[in-house]
Amino acid sequence: MIRFAVMGSKGGVGKSTIVYGISRLLSERYIVTIVDLSSSRTICNVYGVRGSLMDGHDYIVDQGNLKIISLYSQLSGNANLAKFKDIYLDLITETDYLILDYGVHLYDKLVSDELIVFYENMSVPTHLIAVSTPQEFIISSTEKMSESYINLVHGIKEDAQVVLEYFVLNMVREKTKFKTLAKPKMGFVEIPFYRDLSFNGFWNANIPKEIVSMANNFEGFLESRG
Ligand SMILES: Nc1ncnc2c1ncn2[C@@H]1O[C@H](COP(=O)(O)OP(=O)(O)O)[C@@H](O)[C@H]1O
Numbered sequence: 001m002i003r004f005a006v007m008g009s010k011g012g013v014g015k016s017t018i019v020y021g022i023s024r025l026l027s028e029r030y031i032v033t034i035v036d037l038s039s040s041r042t043i044c045n046v047y048g049v050r051g052s053l054m055d056g057h058d059y060i061v062d063q064g065n066l067k068i069i070s071l072y073s074q075l076s077g078n079a080n081l082a083k084f085k086d087i088y089l090d091l092i093t094e095t096d097y098l099i100l101d102y103g104v105h106l107y108d109k110l111v112s113d114e115l116i117v118f119y120e121n122m123s124v125p126t127h128l129i130a131v132s133t134p135q136e137f138i139i140s141s142t143e144k145m146s147e148s149y150i151n152l153v154h155g156i157k158e159d160a161q162v163v164l165e166y167f168v169l170n171m172v173r174e175k176t177k178f179k180t181l182a183k184p185k186m187g188f189v190e191i192p193f194y195r196d197l198s199f200n201g202f203w204n205a206n207i208p209k210e211i212v213s214m215a216n217n218f219e220g221f222l223e224s225r226g
């Protein structure tokens, strides 16, 4: 299993757009599970997932190679972790690519519950994709967020490998020089502002070629592990 975490410090920057695109493409050949932890629940809404695993009902849509699991709940403070654990691990065992769509808050019980359950039972690295728009303050808060995430995972499992793979600058309207301290292993990706994505929503638009190329590179992750 290859685990991806897609995150960004602001809503509307394109996290779910990227989750949607790479999962569509990878699920043409592999088993993909999207885990939606975001409070906006965009992916869940697109696929018609109404409930949450934390509440115990209507938490999954299964389209064969592509599963969507909803974790966000207004009531998730009440979740039964033992029950969540059994169901969650069972749902994700067969998955080739597990893709987490995070919200804008990391210090959240839902985020740590999922990490605890996952890392108590699995020992695969987490590959991070950080998503920002080109404004300087959003870039810097996104950088800080990915550092915080790495620390958060290490607080739960000291030796877990967490790698920032891509730092995405989305909705780029003009060539700009941006300052960042981030050192993504696979590099920076600039995605232009696409009118059809903006007007129709990512679920009604073509997948941008920049996302296609990221997904193609991710196929190598699984193949190199055998
Ligand atoms: N490169 C882009 N150009 C124009 N619109 C975009 C682009 N990327 C995403 N969008 C649109 O922006 C909106 C918010 O994107 P979304 O992925 O839901 O953000 P997030 O998950 O970060 O909150 C969606 O309607 C999406 O279609």
Ligand SMILES: [Mg+2]
Residues within 6 Å of the ligand: 015, 016, 017, 038, 040, 041, 042, 043, 101
């Ligand atoms: Mg989203």
